[in-house]
Amino acid sequence: MEHLFYPGDNLAGLRRLAQLRIAADLVYIDPPFATNNEFLIDDDRANAISASGRPAYSDTVRGDAYLDALRQRLCAIRDVMSPAGSVYVHIDVKMEHHVRLLLDAVFGPQNFRNSITRIKCNPKNFDRYSYGNIKDTILFYSMSPQMITWHPQKEPLSDDEIARLYPFTDAAGRRYTTTPLHAPGVTASGATGQPWRGMEPPAGRHWRYPPAKLDALDAAGLIEWSSTGNPRKIRYASESAGKLPQDVWLYKDPQRPAYPTQKNARMLERIIRTSSNPGDTVLDCYAGSGGTLLTAARLGRRFVGMDNSPAAQQVIEQRLQGRRIAWQEIA
Ligand SMILES: C[S@@+](CC[C@H](N)C(=O)[O-])C[C@H]1O[C@@H](n2cnc3c(N)ncnc32)[C@H](O)[C@@H]1O
Structure with a gap:
């Protein structure tokens, strides 16, 4: 089982995957959210606010251009999915309704499984004529309404x-x-x-x-x-065997991320354990810090990662090397 990485634009990477006839059993993606931010990274800080640091990735494409680019990638993802596969798309509250319509169009409304509310941070204490935003959304679709890899992970009772x-x-x-x-x-x-x-x-x-x-x-x-x-x-x-997970999840993101917008690794573990089997192929074509890739490898899955940011590629390389996880570049 060979882990794979494509260091470039994921549209080309996904098309290459289709040519190579590599199917994905599970996809988790956390694309840019059209926030109009430049995300920066330096040696000990990774965020969008700092004025210092080198570029990590740019999130400045908005409106129709953003949705059109995402639609193309979702279609390319659909083309490499295995029949029992699942797709999780992480998105913020400003874009979720647009992206859900795209997902309905690409995967079919009958394949909508959940809109998961993810509590991402501690309550905020500033006043902006709105309630503090402490959540984002993970939209979960499958390739078929019946044939789905599904191993719900029970949680301990509070x-x-x-x-x-x-x-x-x-x-x-x-x-x-x-x-x-x-x-x-x-x-x-x-x-x-x-x-x-x-x-x-x-x-x-x-x-x-x-x-x-x-x-x-x-x-x-x-x-x-x-x-x-x-x-x-x-x-x-x-x-007690615990309780079945519901559609509100509490997984705060790391306080000191290795990469901007790095997601909680335990959340990725839940998704991977629930929606894939050992030996399956897990695809994250907006890999960022590589959290999905590391977690997939640790859980005995084969990963396929993609990211076109040199900063992301460097972080991923360092993290995989640190765990002695070998991978091949997709040529
Ligand atoms: C929100 S970040 C992902 C963060 C990641 N989930 C994590 O936990 O670290 C989005 C990533 O998508 C990458 N990206 C954006 N557009 C891309 C494209 N067209 N092809 C490949 N990667 C892309 C960016 O470089 C960035 O690293």
Whole structure:
């Protein structure tokens, strides 16, 4: 599995990829947002505001020219996608509605999966006749509504959720809740329809487990008996598999980025783990600091990166070298 990088305009790079018949299983892109900024980089600062430093990349193309350039690249991405592939496009609140229309046109509205709100920074404390902007958006599309690589990554419950969902505490200080030991439906002849310790399951219901298993649960201290003799199964918070991720994500970007607008690596890890398999090809054709590439390689995926900025290429090269990750240039 050979990692690949194209150090030039991604439209040419994507067309080359198509010629080479290299398919992408997952695409994450974070293109310029038409902010009218010149992003600068120097040895210890990477941002848009500093007046010093060498150019990292220019984000000055706006309006129709911006949308037209992005549309061409989205079409070229579509042409290299594998059938079960997914595309994530990171965009800011000023451009998201324009870009969503483009994505609908290129990938089809039936393939829209999510508009993910990403909380990107701490609350802001300045007054600009508007609420502080602490979010941006990741638009998620697939190549087909049915055939999608999908491994949702469960998250641990928060302390508040544990307190709400597991309201009791046992003698050892463990949080737990209880659930009924019976379920709807009657089993005519099976063991779960029979009385257990002289108790019939309630009308129209059956025991969740056969009598031997109920005895074993009780012996293990996993049944709580109410004062009226009603048994309920104990479920500990520590055994929770966590919760399925929703469409609001909290992933703040690094305080001291290696490159301007560098995105949170844990966010990239979630996307890559959820929407690709080990051995798959992950494409980021606006690679910037190379975070997608590094994360993909660390998770056993093959990356294809592209960026036309010499500053980005230098940062990527340094970061990949530091991790001893070898790659080939796409010729
Ligand atoms: C917002 S930055 C990406 C930041 C990146 N996601 C990260 O976490 O570091 C956008 C990048 O796209 C690159 N870029 C813009 N237009 C490009 C083009 N036509 N071809 C290749 N790269 C391009 C810029 O050089 C810049 O590095």
